[in-house]
């Protein structure tokens with residue numbers, strides 16, 4: 324029996340609502356697979372915790388999480404707590420402390436009705452963005468000098484280390500080689516004349532070791548254009564932290580919106596737990612109303628299963644998500660339906676079970 328120990332950090336707003344549905348799906352799998360089980364331990368961290376305790380997570384939170392195989396996170400951030408505090412003191416802290424330097428964000432169209440792009444179908448939009456997740460523009464390096472004075476200066480420094488740049492690019496080459504797909508690097512060497520020139524150099528250098536991988540390299544502005552007018556040219560994309568963050572929201576817009584966008588924060592060496600989460604935030608505008616689409620969070624479950632070499636289940640979960648979207652009668656309002664968050668999660672679980 325294989326047991327995967329999962330720390331649940333549902334967080335704020337719609338986070339707990341969507342995480343509950345992902346857990347429902349994992350429990351359904353557990354019922355069907357006698358060789359697989361999951362243990363769940365929930366942590367009450369987030370903005371409410373901050374308002375009561377003055378901190379987003381326990382002082383030894385990172386130590387506590389270390390014991391788990393995976394973290395399943397909902398969303399963090401809520402009005403009343405500044406976003407830079409909620410983000411840096413919980414989500415980014417976990418990503419950094421656990422060296423989750425790979426962020427895997429699929430841009431996959433599950434049904435042609437979901438894309439605003441004219442005459443594009445599932446075969447035109449199906450790629451994986453591999454985003455650097457530990458440094459770059461989100462390294463948190465900078466300063467604010469002479470605050471409030473006329474000579475005020477604010478610095479936000481991008482940090483591109485040899486180790487950090489090389490390992491994400493190497494990870495992407497490995498993935499491209501393993502899957503036989505093309506690899507596209509997205510950077511901005513013309514304007515960011517230190518960091519992105521370096522990124523491009525490393526991309527070429529590491530590429531020498533993978534002569535069989537077909538590569539492309541675009542500036543981020545051109546890549547944004549191609550995402551929209553020719554998404555079929557992408558198979559695997561590797562890019563920096565900031566560019567990956569922005570491009571994958573664009574990717575989400577092309578494939579059904581935030582309710583369907585997932586992201587895995589991976590420590591490939593499994594030295595620390597990896598974290599699986601929907602890309603969306605806590606959506607305070609719809610929180611507590613049963614309106615949140617849980618499919619992004621359920622897709623995270625599929626990514627988690629893939630990561631733990633349970634690809635068969637990972638693929639089944641994704642297939643059921645695809646099916647539920649095609650059937651159309653059990654979707655939340657963001658996808659044009661009338662179902663509640665719990666209805667959708669329940670349907671995914673029961674459809675999975677009925678496929679057995």
Ligand SMILES: NC(=O)c1ccc[n+]([C@@H]2O[C@H](COP(=O)([O-])OP(=O)(O)OC[C@H]3O[C@@H](n4cnc5c(N)ncnc54)[C@H](O)[C@@H]3O)[C@@H](O)[C@H]2O)c1
Pocket residue numbers: 337341397398399400401402406410414581582600601602603604605606607608609614615616617619657
């Ligand atoms: N990973 C994270 O935890 C994360 C990511 C982004 C934003 N945030 C935080 O979330 C809070 C709200 O941020 P925001 O409003 O900019 O982004 P958001 O993703 O929470 O919401 C943007 C819009 O998308 C809708 N939406 C998002 N997820 C949805 C879902 N599953 N189903 C249906 N509709 C959905 C919302 O209703 C809203 O209209 C802020 O505090 C922000 O810092 C957290």
